[in-house]
Amino acid sequence: MMLRYALQTIRDRKGGFLGAFLALMCAAALITACGTLLETGLRGRIATERYAAAPLVVSADQNVHRTTVKHKGNGKTKVKHKAKPVAERAWLPADVLDRVSALEGVGRAVPELTFMAQPMSSQAATSSRPTSGQAAGKGKDGARSEPRPLAHLSARPSYGHSWASAPLTPFRLVAGRAPSADDDVVIDRVLAGQNGLKPGDQLIVQSTRAPRPYRISGIAAPAGQRDLRQQTSLFFSPAEAERLAARPGRITALGVTPAPGTDLTRLKQRVEQALKGTSAQVATGEDRGPVEFLDAAGARIKLVSMGGAMGGTSLLVAILVVVGTFALSIQQRHRELALLRAIAATPGQIRRLLGREALVVGAAAGVLGVLAGLPLADWLHGRFIDMGAIPVTLERTAGVFPACAALVVTLVGAWAAARISGRRIARIRPAEAMAESAVERGPARGRIVAGLVLLAGGATLVGVLSVLRTEAAATPVTFLAVVVSATAVSLLGPYLVRFASVLLAGPLRAAGAGGSLATANIRGNSARMASVVTPLTLLIGMTCTVLFVQPTLGDAARAQARDGVRATWVLAAQGPGVPSEAAGAVRGAPGVTAATEVVRTTVRVGLDKYQAQGVTQAGLARTWDPDVTSGSLTAFTHGHDTAAISELAADQLGLRPGSALRLHLGDGTPASLTVAAVYRRGLGFGDLTLPHDLLARHMDNPLAATVLVAGHGSRDELAAALQRFPGVSVLSSETADQVQADRQQENAAVNYLAMGLILAFTAIAVVNTLAMSVSERIREFAMLRLAGATRRQVLRMLRAEALSVLLISTALGSGIALAVLTAFSIGMTGSAAPSVLPLLYATVVGAAALLALAATALPGRLALRARPVETAMSRQ
Numbered sequence: 001m002m003l004r005y006a007l008q009t010i011r012d013r014k015g016g017f018l019g020a021f022l023a024l025m026c027a028a029a030l031i032t033a034c035g036t037l038l039e040t041g042l043r044g045r046i047a048t049e050r051y052a053a054a055p056l057v058v059s060a061d062q063n064v065h066r067t068t069v070k071h072k073g074n075g076k077t078k079v080k081h082k083a084k085p086v087a088e089r090a091w092l093p094a095d096v097l098d099r100v101s102a103l104e105g106v107g108r109a110v111p112e113l114t115f116m117a118q119p120m121s122s123q124a125a126t127s128s129r130p131t132s133g134q135a136a137g138k139g140k141d142g143a144r145s146e147p148r149p150l151a152h153l154s155a156r157p158s159y160g161h162s163w164a165s166a167p168l169t170p171f172r173l174v175a176g177r178a179p180s181a182d183d184d185v186v187i188d189r190v191l192a193g194q195n196g197l198k199p200g201d202q203l204i205v206q207s208t209r210a211p212r213p214y215r216i217s218g219i220a221a222p223a224g225q226r227d228l229r230q231q232t233s234l235f236f237s238p239a240e241a242e243r244l245a246a247r248p249g250r251i252t253a254l255g256v257t258p259a260p261g262t263d264l265t266r267l268k269q270r271v272e273q274a275l276k277g278t279s280a281q282v283a284t285g286e287d288r289g290p291v292e293f294l295d296a297a298g299a300r301i302k303l304v305s306m307g308g309a310m311g312g313t314s315l316l317v318a319i320l321v322v323v324g325t326f327a328l329s330i331q332q333r334h335r336e337l338a339l340l341r342a343i344a345a346t347p348g349q350i351r352r353l354l355g356r357e358a359l360v361v362g363a364a365a366g367v368l369g370v371l372a373g374l375p376l377a378d379w380l381h382g383r384f385i386d387m388g389a390i391p392v393t394l395e396r397t398a399g400v401f402p403a404c405a406a407l408v409v410t411l412v413g414a415w416a417a418a419r420i421s422g423r424r425i426a427r428i429r430p431a432e433a434m435a436e437s438a439v440e441r442g443p444a445r446g447r448i449v450a451g452l453v454l455l456a457g458g459a460t461l462v463g464v465l466s467v468l469r470t471e472a473a474a475t476p477v478t479f480l481a482v483v484v485s486a487t488a489v490s491l492l493g494p495y496l497v498r499f500a501s502v503l504l505a506g507p508l509r510a511a512g513a514g515g516s517l518a519t520a521n522i523r524g525n526s527a528r529m530a531s532v533v534t535p536l537t538l539l540i541g542m543t544c545t546v547l548f549v550q551p552t553l554g555d556a557a558r559a560q561a562r563d564g565v566r567a568t569w570v571l572a573a574q575g576p577g578v579p580s581e582a583a584g585a586v587r588g589a590p591g592v593t594a595a596t597e598v599v600r601t602t603v604r605v606g607l608d609k610y611q612a613q614g615v616t617q618a619g620l621a622r623t624w625d626p627d628v629t630s631g632s633l634t635a636f637t638h639g640h641d642t643a644a645i646s647e648l649a650a651d652q653l654g655l656r657p658g659s660a661l662r663l664h665l666g667d668g669t670p671a672s673l674t675v676a677a678v679y680r681r682g683l684g685f686g687d688l689t690l691p692h693d694l695l696a697r698h699m700d701n702p703l704a705a706t707v708l709v710a711g712h713g714s715r716d717e718l719a720a721a722l723q724r725f726p727g728v729s730v731l732s733s734e735t736a737d738q739v740q741a742d743r744q745q746e747n748a749a750v751n752y753l754a755m756g757l758i759l760a761f762t763a764i765a766v767v768n769t770l771a772m773s774v775s776e777r778i779r780e781f782a783m784l785r786l787a788g789a790t791r792r793q794v795l796r797m798l799r800a801e802a803l804s805v806l807l808i809s810t811a812l813g814s815g816i817a818l819a820v821l822t823a824f825s826i827g828m829t830g831s832a833a834p835s836v837l838p839l840l841y842a843t844v845v846g847a848a849a850l851l852a853l854a855a856t857a858l859p860g861r862l863a864l865r866a867r868p869v870e871t872a873m874s875r876q
Contacts, residue, residue, distance in 0.1 A: 019329060045395045062085055064086060108257040169225075586707065
């Protein structure tokens with residue numbers, strides 16, 4: 001009976017349920033997309049390419065481990081084991097090859113070397129081979145030919161290998177011969193085809209050393225399979241590969257092929273037993289992919305974090321929006337529901353009616369939302385790949401769990417929102433229900449108490465945010481504080497609107513009859529106005545927070561870096577980095593007093609991750625001033641096992657000058673250093689500063705990110721010293737700072753995209769709620785027309801109401817954002833001055849105003865098309 005009546009009500013009041021339907025559908029799509037990203041992070045497939053012909057791969061453990069033992073009061077102990085991934089590739093001892101090759105069932109064991117090798121430019125074949133002393137780009141007579149830039153270099157990462165490891169794919173020559181000399185290289189067919197390269201051409205390669213010319217001796221392609229899609233492969237002679245890898249006595253991995261008739265599972269057990277007690281790990285099947293693509297394995301963790309944060313925030317926003325939409329919908333049906341109570345409908349029947357209506361709407365919206373969420377997830381995955389947030393090797397997983405979860409959440413959310421919104425009308429007596437349908441009453445006491453509790457909760461979160469000093473801890477609290485505060489505004493909205501109406505009464509009356517009508521409407525219908533204020537407040541508050549969090553942190557970091565860099569010039573590279581040979585050449589240039597190479601990575605102290613930079617210590621005081629607060633920079637520069645740390649790291653780790661700092665370097669190698677100095681400018685230079693050689697030896701890319709140059713040498717003199725190093729440029733400190741700002745903006749684009757979907761959902765909710773609010777006032781507009789108001793006066797009244805709502809929402813949303821951003825700035829930078837760009841803020845408010853006016857004017861004009869007499873009579 002109730003289900004049939006619910007269906008009939010939905011058919012008769014399609015417009016009233018349309019707003020709730022749209023809100024639920026958008027919520028389902030957003031939850032499906034976020035859930036798919038989360039599932040991809042948990043179960044996304046990473047397919048192997050290079051190791052396709054090696055059923056079993058041995059690699060080093062890519063994690064640091066910690067085991068804790070907790071003794072309980074009953075005499076029992078609890079052992080907990082944790083592991084965290086390292087930032088760089090961990091390498092195996094080369095003697096693993098002998099131990100594995102001797103095992104029964106091993107057909108062939110092939111050692112692998114993988115290292116950075118970036119092609120920079122090429123030159124057509126010349127009649128003579130360049131000698132080791134001949135400069136790159138010179139032919140037989142020494143005349144220089146112009147290098148030709150290569151295409152598609154940024155599309156795929158490029159790695160170098162020893163030709164001896166070609167069978168792991170397997171690669172076969174399709175042209176030319178294998179590399180035999182130190183200046184030979186074999187390139188893959190894709191690189192050759194994209195750039196028109198052929199055997200005999202010269203290729204400039206930037207690897208872990210200075211860029212060097214190589215003669216293309218051959219072109220190779222995978223045998224019996226398609227070309228590699230995720231990487232470019234360059235093969236060198238074994239001796240040259242070992243030199244470029246710069247890891248003597250170590251290998252990247254070991255590919256093992258079973259002997260004919262050997263069971264792979266049993267062979268894996270034998271290998272694991274033989275390597276027991278070492279850091280080696282054995283992978284087969286799909287587990288080989290994470291061994292090959294470390295960035296994809298690390299991206300899983302990032303995607304889980306990103307998908308969880310997006311999903312959690314979107315769920316909170318969806319709950320707030322859906323509850324508000326249902327509250328407005330039920331408020332508009334107050335008279336209908338009051339009549340049902342008056343004709344003996346019981347509270348339980350009203351609740352069941354509302355619940356069934358919500359379930360029907362939620363089921364339809366959930367199914368359509370899930371169908372829309374799947375392509376949205378695919379688009380998001382592609383955009384994250386394009387932005388470099390995740391690698392293309394991490395394949396998207398499209399399971400049924402996110403879709404089912406979104407559908408369940410939509411149904412439960414719709415049912416709960418309807419029950420919560422209909423509690424008052426279902427609970428009061430029939431006579432009181434009829435009275436409330438005619439005259440708006442104030443909010444219930446429980447709503448006021450809940451609003452005050454959430455307001456206190458938002459203030460508490462803001463207070464907590466002001467003491468959080470790491471971005472990982474502060475970011476989720478930042479957005480949670482905005483949502484909680486906006487929810488408090490939703491519950492306390494009627495009182496806030498009434499208070500604001502008193503302040504706006506004077507300006508509105510000055511606007512004429514339309515303004516006076518708007519004032520009366522705002523005061524007499526504060527609950528309806530509050531339902532419109534809530535999503536607009538959330539939109540403005542959340543948008544301002546999203547847009548200004550990153551600039552607040554980035555500007556503070558750049559300010560510290562500007563104050564701490566004493567260098568006259570900065571060397572930067574268009575390729576993978578600045579080689580040490582380039583820094584050495586600059587040190588010999590006229591007028592140069594110091595050149596500091598800087599490399600950056602992350603290290604683990606215990607299981608905690610810290611940003612670290614490695615700097616060459618000679619002449620460091622001439623190029624760098626981290627604002628030392630204890631200890632001395634001199635002590636750091638005179639030691640090979642010393643470290644300088646930020647005040648934040650010193651507080652977190654309980655260290656001071658003279659303390660021992662035990663950590664794991666980028667590739668997991670343990671190291672013990674002595675703290676020589678503590679500095680203030682940790683945002684600008686990272687939490688840990690270590691000797692350059694110590695850090696670079698354990699990085700996949702040991703090239704300097706920047707080189708700080710001090711002295712009175714001119715740009716031309718430095719450029720002359722760098723002629724042998726293509727792609728390395730000389731920048732002023734100001735230009736380098738702008739380049740860093742541009743990079744920060746590129747990194748922030750990922751966060752903008754992630755939160756942009758939530759903001760888009762909120763914007764849809766704003767339009768949806770405003771349109772619902774206006775469209776249900778058709779009878780009110782008709783009565784005003786019959787009382788003598790003109791069509792223009794009614795529209796002017798609507799514009800005055802919209803502007804009033806906008807002013808209230810802007811004040812509330814801006815206040816929430818300012819409080820949250822100030823607390824974030826205090827915690828992260830130590831300054832209560834967040835970076836707010838006036839033009840960008842004005843754009844946000846302008847966009848909100850455009851949404852509010854458009855969502856009010858269009859439904860208003862449609863509502864005024866009907867004849868007032870017919871409308872008034874039909875609604876009686």
